[in-house]
Amino acid sequence: MQLTNAEEEIMQILWKLKxxxxxxxxxxxxxxxxxxxxxxxIVRILEKKGHVAHKTFGNVHVYYPLIKKEDYSKSQLFGVMKKYFDNSFPAMASFFAREKDLTIGQLEELMEETRKELKKENRTTNK
Structure with missing residues (x-):
């Protein structure tokens, strides 16, 4: 699902506009x-790749994304993790913590947010 920079710019706009x-x-x-x-x-290239579709009104095309921003983001992040961090989330997280020079307090805040997200996820999958 790799996009060029120009394609990604267009997708970012379409995700925003709907x-x-x-x-x-x-x-x-x-x-x-x-x-x-x-x-x-670029929009037509994205359409050929299956990322965008259009509705036709007379001779006007209204374009809309076929892939969700969250799905694209997830595939990109997991791709980076696999390619650069030997598929290790802890290695990737510690790299970003070092690069961003996070404080202990910020790391604890990150852990708390992660716990909340996991609890939310467990509630929705256990129903």
Whole structure:
């Protein structure tokens, strides 16, 4: 599910907008905005890859994402973990803790947030 930087930029915009015309997508870019044809080409590439679809109204195409941002994010993070951290979450987490120079308090806060998320997950899967 690897996307180029340009494709990922378009997907980020579509996830934000939920759906939009090429014009709408282009308007979300900062100045200088990419050419309309560039945005249109990338959207069509994303459509061919199965990440985007469109609804047709006359001669107008309204594009919308087929993949969820959460699913894409998850695949990217697990890919990084596998590729760079020997598929070890603790190795990846400790790397980021070191790189971000987290304090003990921040690490404890992270642990508490993780516990809360796991408890929420256990509640939804046990129903």
């Amino acid at each position: 759906e939009g015309l090429v014009r709408d997508i282009r308007e979300e870019f900062p100045d200088p905005k990419p050419a309309r044809n560039t945005v249109s080409t």
